[in-house]
Amino acid sequence: MRLTIVPSVAKGDIIAPPSKSASHRALIAGALSEKSTIYGLGESNDINATLNCLRVMGAKAELNGNTLDIGGLDPKNIPECSIDCGESGSTLRFLIPLCLMSGNPVTLRGHGRLMHRPLTEYEQLCRENGFDYILRDDSLTVCGELRGGEYKMSGERSSQFITGMMFALPLLENKSTLTITGNAQSLSYIMLTQQIIKDFGISFTRGGNTFFFGAEQKYNNMDFPIEGDYSNSAFVEAFNLMGGDVKVTGLREDSTQGDKIYREYYKKLGTDEIMDLSDCPDLAPILFAMAAVYGGKFTGTKRLRLKESDRIQAMKTELKKCGITLTDTENDVMISPEGLHSPTEVISSHNDHRIVMAMSVLLSKLGGTIDGADAVRKSWPDFFEEIGKLGITIKYE
Secondary structure: OEEEEEOOOOEEEEEOOEOHHHHHHHHHHHHOOOOEEEEOOOOOHHHHHHHHHHHHHOOEEEEEOOEEEEEOOOHHHOOOEEEEOOOOHHHHHHHHHHHOOOOOOEEEEOOOOHHHOOOHHHHHHHHHHOOEEEEOOOEEEEEOOOOOOEEEEEOOOOOHHHHHHHHHHHHOOOOEEEEEEOOOOOHHHHHHHHHHHHHOOOOEEEEOOEEEEOOOOOOOOOEEEOOEOHHHHHHHHHHHHHOOEEEEEOOOOOOOOHHHHHHHHHHHOOOOOEEEOOOOHHHHHHHHHHHHHHOEEEEOOHHHHHOOOOHHHHHHHHHHOOOOOEEEOOOEEEEOOOOOOOOOOOEEOOOOHHHHHHHHHHHHHHOEEEEOHHHHHHOOOOHHHHHHHOOOEEEEO
16 A cells, blocks of 8 residues: 655544554463453454464454453364464464464464564474474474473563463463573563463462463453553654644553653653663654654664564665664664655555554655555554544545
């Protein structure tokens, strides 16, 4: 999909979309219960991928509007099957440990860059335990029977490996420990996992970087509302930096979502303060786009090259079309606002939803055309419809 954004100002109230991070976790925890009800579940490609995988794995799920009844998944009885994770890293990494509980081979398929994103931690887990681990360009086949015990796993590349293990370990016949090694990233996402599995009745203790899980636990039946998403709300609230007047409602002030820091970081744009993105990498595209107007200095950026796109290179390429130079080193980015102008070429999505949304906000000031704008379906299919309601003028081709 190609569309043009005409310079325009966003004004009005908008309800935050459902948190994608909370939705993935609630779907899995609910599936592992006998029967739970998830309220306010948003539709996106990534969430649909997780839901469809859970169904193939054995969960029963009935969706009525934004309300989902789900349960009945026994990972010890997952049949030999093939599940499609789409382009969702969360789906893939959260489900692998559950797929390693039945002793039956499970093939997890992926699209785009998914199977080229890091999976080293799970490969090492499988090798150490004698499990099958067969990685191809478009799929991964695993087979094994995970047992309770002592596990160590690096958190340097992604917190998603830790979350995947946290779902599975409480279900095993013997108690387990999970120790996070290395310089752990995105710790707020681990806190979100802690919160949700506790809500569903899982008990554990934590000492430093080690989690202690009792054996043979059960996920309780829950009525679980999905909280609003700070990650996507950051994009619409950024219109206020473009002269808009947008109020986002439906966000929990006590949320553990790491991306809630965006409001603090928006105040640091144009200053000499350095913003650390190691715990909130999904904010990088919108912060880089806003730094094109105000300037900004960032650290903790090296993992951005391993997302749906290489987000450093993608933003570097697109901002250059607008006269802006993004200077990057291994783990730092600096952006100066000098030379900003309307793009001289069509903006590319790089098949990355967050690149599209970030550049859309910038183009509300500059005007310009985006190719591949339908990448927003990954997390927020109604994004353009919603910003249109706020007054952003969009011309579709």
